[in-house]
Amino acid sequence: MNAIEHWFHRWGIGGFIRRGQAKPDLRLKISNITRQAVLARCVEVADHGAKRRKGLLGRDHLSADGGLWILPCEAVHTIGMQFPIDLIYLDRHHRVRKTRSGVPPFRLSACLSAHSVIELASGTISRTQTKPGDRLEFSAVEPSIDSE
Numbered sequence: 001m002n003a004i005e006h007w008f009h010r011w012g013i014g015g016f017i018r019r020g021q022a023k024p025d026l027r028l029k030i031s032n033i034t035r036q037a038v039l040a041r042c043v044e045v046a047d048h049g050a051k052r053r054k055g056l057l058g059r060d061h062l063s064a065d066g067g068l069w070i071l072p073c074e075a076v077h078t079i080g081m082q083f084p085i086d087l088i089y090l091d092r093h094h095r096v097r098k099t100r101s102g103v104p105p106f107r108l109s110a111c112l113s114a115h116s117v118i119e120l121a122s123g124t125i126s127r128t129q130t131k132p133g134d135r136l137e138f139s140a141v142e143p144s145i146d147s148e
Contacts (some may be wrong), residue, residue, distance in 0.1 A: 010117055027141040028069065030118065032096075034134035037127075039088070042141060043067040056081060056119055067120040069138075075110035076117055078103055084122040088130060089114035096134045101125045 030039045042065050048051045056068055060082050070076065076087065087100040089111035098111040102122045111117075124130075 003091045015051045026047045029139045029141050030067065030069070031135050031137045031139070032128055032130050035129050037129065039118070039124055039128055039130065039136070040067040041065040043069050043118065046070045051118070056085065059083075062119075064121045064124075067118055067124075069116060069118050071116035073117045074112055074114050075108065076106045076119065078105045079104045079107075086120045086122055086125045088118040088120065088125065090118065090136065090138075094136045096130060096132050098132060098138065099125050099130055 012135055026045060028043045028045065030043050031037065032039055035138045042063070044051075044067070046055060046068055047070075052073070055070065055076070056062060057080050062085065074089075077106050078085065082105065084102045084104045087098075087103055087109055088096055089098040091113065092115045096119065097114045100109050103109055118136075
């Protein structure tokens with residue numbers, strides 16, 4: 001098992017990557033199985049230095065179905081961002097520890113008991129009624145023909 005397969009197995013989303021077929025820009029669909037609602041259908045994973053440091057900086061918007069899952073992560077900032085975002089902090093078992101809605105640019109947010117954070121389009125938490133204690137599910141999204 002290579003490092004990427006190990007990581008996905010550890011996070012409970014194994015079986016989506018076969019040896020030799022790992023894609024660095026894998027996209028995920030994230031669902032709130034407690035509320036039976038889809039949070040986002042095209043979430044990027046930021047699990048290494050450069051991608052974690054850049055985050056959503058440099059973008060002028062985030063699509064309603066987009067997002068960024070940063071891991072590991074206990075705190076984020078929106079310094080230099082151009083739009084507000086929703087934040088969902090998760091523990092290692094994909095349970096929601098904390099939510100923050102409509103976090104505007106130039107703010108800091110943290111949850112010291114979190115292991116990761118999902119940055120989503122503003123309004124996602126309200127639309128899906130996501131609350132602390134909810135359990136989220138991650139699944140791989142097939143790349144579209146346009147992206148190949």
